[in-house]
Amino acid sequence: MSDPASDFAHMWEWFATHCHGYSPLYERISAAVASDPELLAGLQAVPPSGQLPPALLAAVHYLVLGEPAQPLADVYSGRSDADPGPLFLELCRARREEIMDILATRHIQTNDCGRSAVIGPAITWLAAAIDAPFALVDVGASAGLNLLCDRYRIDYGSHGTTGPADSPVAIDCRVAAGQPPIATHLPPFVARVGIDRAPIDLTDPDDARWLLACVWPDTGRLERTAASIQLARQDLPRVVAGDANATLPGVLSALPSDVVVIVVTTWAFAYFSTQDRQEFLELLDRASHRRVIAWLSAEGAGTVEALTALAPPADDAGQSDLLGAVVFEGGERRAQLLGLVQEHGAWIDWRAGPSATPTAPR
Numbered sequence: 494m495s496d497p498a499s500d501f502a503h504m505w506e507w508f509a510t511h512c513h514g515y516s517p518l519y520e521r522i523s524a525a526v527a528s529d530p531e532l533l534a535g536l537q538a539v540p541p542s543g544q545l546p547p548a549l550l551a552a553v554h555y556l557v558l559g560e561p562a563q564p565l566a567d568v569y570s571g572r573s574d575a576d577p578g579p580l581f582l583e584l585c586r587a588r589r590e591e592i593m594d595i596l597a598t599r600h601i602q603t604n605d606c607g608r609s610a611v612i613g614p615a616i617t618w619l620a621a622a623i624d625a626p627f628a629l630v631d632v633g634a635s636a637g638l639n640l641l642c643d644r645y646r647i648d649y650g651s652h653g654t655t656g657p658a659d660s661p662v663a664i665d666c667r668v669a670a671g672q673p674p675i676a677t678h679l680p681p682f683v684a685r686v687g688i689d690r691a692p693i694d695l696t697d698p699d700d701a702r703w704l705l706a707c708v709w710p711d712t713g714r715l716e717r718t719a720a721s722i723q724l725a726r727q728d729l730p731r732v733v734a735g736d737a738n739a740t741l742p743g744v745l746s747a748l749p750s751d752v753v754v755i756v757v758t759t760w761a762f763a764y765f766s767t768q769d770r771q772e773f774l775e776l777l778d779r780a781s782h783r784r785v786i787a788w789l790s791a792e793g794a795g796t797v798e799a800l801t802a803l804a805p806p807a808d809d810a811g812q813s814d815l816l817g818a819v820v821f822e823g824g825e826r827r828a829q830l831l832g833l834v835q836e837h838g839a840w841i842d843w844r845a846g847p848s849a850t851p852t853a854p855r
């Protein structure tokens with residue numbers, strides 16, 4: 494029989510390896526947690542979702558964000574190069590009850606505006622072929638930060654930039670290979686709406702702080718997430734609370750019939766059950782008799798079946814995720830792999846041409 498304490502230690506050791514090369518801070522902290530039997534034993538008392546390493550890391554980050562005088566706050570912000578391991582363990586010991594409470598009530602919920610950097614070229618690719626007004630529907634939108642993808646300044650190095658030069662949100666995306674279509678501006682959206690079964694309320698300071706807490710502090714994403722939250726607060730993106738498949742038909746039918754709808758899922762379709770994935774496709778099939786629908790997805794390899802079949806072999810793709818399009822038209826589907834991408838939009842390896850196959854709007 495397996496020993497839970499040793500399973501937990503292995504999980505944290507694995508997580509330290511997972512962080513290697515991306516978050517040196519969380520790599521060191523995870524290694525320290527793996528060797529603290531008392532803390533590991535305490536974690537067994539929290540609900541299963543709170544037992545995973547990102548949950549404890551986020552809970553402690555949540556405390557640190559509210560207490561800039563914490564020694565760990567200096568390490569997280571890069572002002573101190575003290576060893577974060579002992580400081581983290583000390584904070585967990587001192588604030589055990591509060592941390593357990595956070596783990597019991599909050600769930601990891603990411604909303605990374607950097608993902609707009611991979612969705613942007615996919616939208617440009619579509620817009621080059623479809624001459625119609627677009628509406629944007631983000632399914633699994635969380636707080637809806639990626640509904641503002643056209644308001645961020647995204648820098649693709651020598652490949653160009655997208656978005657307003659004076660945007661307060663600056664995102665860098667490295668073009669690892671290929672020629673992604675980069676437009677100076679994304680096309681206008683006549684409507685934009687998100688759907689999420691548990692939307693984050695950006696007007697609630699605690700929710701916004703939790704969203705920040707879920708970001709790993711030393712990956713260069715904290716500042717841009719804070720800036721995108723500020724931007725979103727000025728003109729809150731509309732995110733409808735509800736299950737995707739139950740809510741999407743109503744959202745689609747409320748949109749003007751002459752628009753082409755861009756349905757986006759970024760690291761959200763992965764949470765759908767096999768049956769829900771099938772129903773989602775059938776729902777878009779049905780809706781495509783009324784109008785063209787383009788589903789743009791950025792998801793883990795293996796999540797979107799139609800793209801998996803088009804993806805390069807695993808040894809070529811490594812651990813990267815897949816960016817793709819499935820265009821639904823008159824009940825027919827056309828899938829196109831667009832690229833391999835990093836999960837927070839750090840890089841894109843473009844694998845398609847400059848534009849989609851032209852589609853006549855109906």
Ligand SMILES: C[S@@+](CC[C@H](N)C(=O)[O-])C[C@H]1O[C@@H](n2cnc3c(N)ncnc32)[C@H](O)[C@@H]1O
Pocket residue numbers: 602603604605606608632633634635636639688689690691692735736737738758759760761764765769
């Ligand atoms: C990992 S987050 C990604 C959020 C956002 N798309 C992004 O890329 O930053 C996944 C989101 O999908 C939502 N979600 C998962 N399954 C869902 C469903 N069946 N219906 C609606 N929302 C769902 C979750 O609540 C969560 O906010």
